[in-house]
Amino acid sequence: MRFIDWLDERLAIRQLIKVMMTEYYVPKNINFLWSFGVLIVLMLVILIISGVFLLMYYKPDANLAFDSVNKTIMMDVAYGWIFRHVHAVGASIMFLLLYVHMARGIYYGSFKPPRELVWLTGYVLFVLMSATAFTGYLLPWGQMSYWAAQTITTLFEKIPFIGPDLVIWIRGHFIVEDPTLTRFFALHVVFLPLLLIIVTAVHLYAVRIVGSNNEDGEPIPKEEKKKKGIPFWPVFMSKEFFVMAVFLTFFFFLVFFHYEFAMDPINFIPADKLQTPPHIYPEWYFLAYYEVLRGFFFSQNLGLIAFVLSMFIAMFLPWLDRSPIVSGKHRPLFQIAFWIFVFDFVFLTILGKLPPTGLYAWLGLIGSIIFFAFFFSLPIISRIERKQLENGGKK
Numbered sequence: 001m002r003f004i005d006w007l008d009e010r011l012a013i014r015q016l017i018k019v020m021m022t023e024y025y026v027p028k029n030i031n032f033l034w035s036f037g038v039l040i041v042l043m044l045v046i047l048i049i050s051g052v053f054l055l056m057y058y059k060p061d062a063n064l065a066f067d068s069v070n071k072t073i074m075m076d077v078a079y080g081w082i083f084r085h086v087h088a089v090g091a092s093i094m095f096l097l098l099y100v101h102m103a104r105g106i107y108y109g110s111f112k113p114p115r116e117l118v119w120l121t122g123y124v125l126f127v128l129m130s131a132t133a134f135t136g137y138l139l140p141w142g143q144m145s146y147w148a149a150q151t152i153t154t155l156f157e158k159i160p161f162i163g164p165d166l167v168i169w170i171r172g173h174f175i176v177e178d179p180t181l182t183r184f185f186a187l188h189v190v191f192l193p194l195l196l197i198i199v200t201a202v203h204l205y206a207v208r209i210v211g212s213n214n215e216d217g218e219p220i221p222k223e224e225k226k227k228k229g230i231p232f233w234p235v236f237m238s239k240e241f242f243v244m245a246v247f248l249t250f251f252f253f254l255v256f257f258h259y260e261f262a263m264d265p266i267n268f269i270p271a272d273k274l275q276t277p278p279h280i281y282p283e284w285y286f287l288a289y290y291e292v293l294r295g296f297f298f299s300q301n302l303g304l305i306a307f308v309l310s311m312f313i314a315m316f317l318p319w320l321d322r323s324p325i326v327s328g329k330h331r332p333l334f335q336i337a338f339w340i341f342v343f344d345f346v347f348l349t350i351l352g353k354l355p356p357t358g359l360y361a362w363l364g365l366i367g368s369i370i371f372f373a374f375f376f377s378l379p380i381i382s383r384i385e386r387k388q389l390e391n392g393g394k395k
Ligand code: HEM
Pocket: 033, 034, 035, 036, 037, 038, 040, 041, 044, 098, 101, 102, 105, 108, 110, 111, 115, 118, 119, 121, 122, 123, 124, 125, 126, 129, 200, 203, 204, 207, 211, 212, 213, 214
C-alpha cells in the first residue's frame, strides 16, 4: 500500500485508475460488438510478444532471411513454428477484428460528435496497422513477399514530379533488394509498433473522456452515467475475460489446425527477382482495396487515385455523415446503404484474388463504384433524415 501511495504522490496513479477503469462507466445498452476493442488490445499484445520471440532468430539479410524463417524458426528452434503461426494468424485475425470494430462504429454512428477524435485516432491506428502488415509481409523474403512489395512500391512512381525518386528512396535501391528488407525490418519491429502503442493509449483515453456510444446512439449526461452504466473495472471486464477465453479458443484452433489461410503457399518459395508469379495479390485483408486499384482498368492513373481514396475516405465519415440521428438502428435508409456497402466490400475481396479480365474486370469496376457510392450517398441520406426530423419524425 505504501508503494501505491508513493507512486500516487508522484504520478497521480489513483486518478489515472479512476479515469481509465473504476470510474469509467460503460452503458448498459450495448451488445457483443462492443467487446471487439478489448479483443484488439489483446491481439496487439499477442502480436508484439510473438514478434519479439521471432526476432530472436530472424536475420534481416536478403541472403539469410528466407532460411532464418522457414528453416531455423520453423524447424530448428523448439516450438518456433508456434510463434510463427501465432504471428501470421494473429495478423489476419487482427484485421478481421478491426473491420468488425470499424463497421460497428459506422453502423452505430460512433464517429459523430463528440467522438470525432476517437474515430480519427482509430483511423490512424488502422493506417499504422496496414503499414505494419505490409512491411512485415516482406520479411520472410518469399516469392509473394517480394513481388507484393515490388508492385506496391512501384505505385509511388506515379506521383507527379517526385514519384521516381521517392520509389528509390523507399526501396533504398532501384528494385526491392537487401536495403529494402533492412528498412522495412526497422519500420516493422521498432518504429511502427512504438507508434501503435502510443496511439492506442491516446485512443483509449479519448474513449474514456467522451464515453462509449451505445446501440441507440443516446447521449448520456455525466450525472446519469452511474445509473445507465456499469463500471469498466471490475464489472465490465469480468464479462470481457469470458469473451477473451472464447476468442482465444477460436484463435488457437486456427493457429493449430487452419493456419494455412494466413500463409500463402507461394511464399514458401524463396524470392526470385527474375521470375514474376502468374498472379500477384496481397493478403485477404487488402484484397478489396487492391480490387479498387484494378477496378478502373481503363485508366491506371484513375485506379491509383481511387485506391488511395478508398484507403482514406472512411476517415472523413464525421464530415460526410451529418445526420442528426446517431445510431443506424433508427435509420432505415442508412441501413440499406450500409448493408450494400458491407456486401460490396466482401464482393471486392473475393474479386481481388481472381484475374482482372473479361467479366471480372467489369464486376471490379461496378464493385468499386458502389464502394464510393456509399460514402457519397451519406450527405444525401443525412439531408433526407434531417428533413424528416424537422417534419416531426422521431430522433
Ligand atoms: C490497434 C487498434 C485499435 C485498438 C487497440 C482499439 C481499441 C478500442 C477499445 C478498447 C475501445 C473501447 C471498447 C469498444 O468500444 O469496443 C474502442 C472504441 C472505439 N474505437 Fe477503437 N481500437 C482500435 C482501432 C480502431 C479503428 C481502426 C477505428 C476506426 C477507424 C476505431 C474506432 C473506435 C470508435 C469509434 C470507438 C468508440 C466506440 C463507441 O463508443 O461506440 N478503433 N477502441
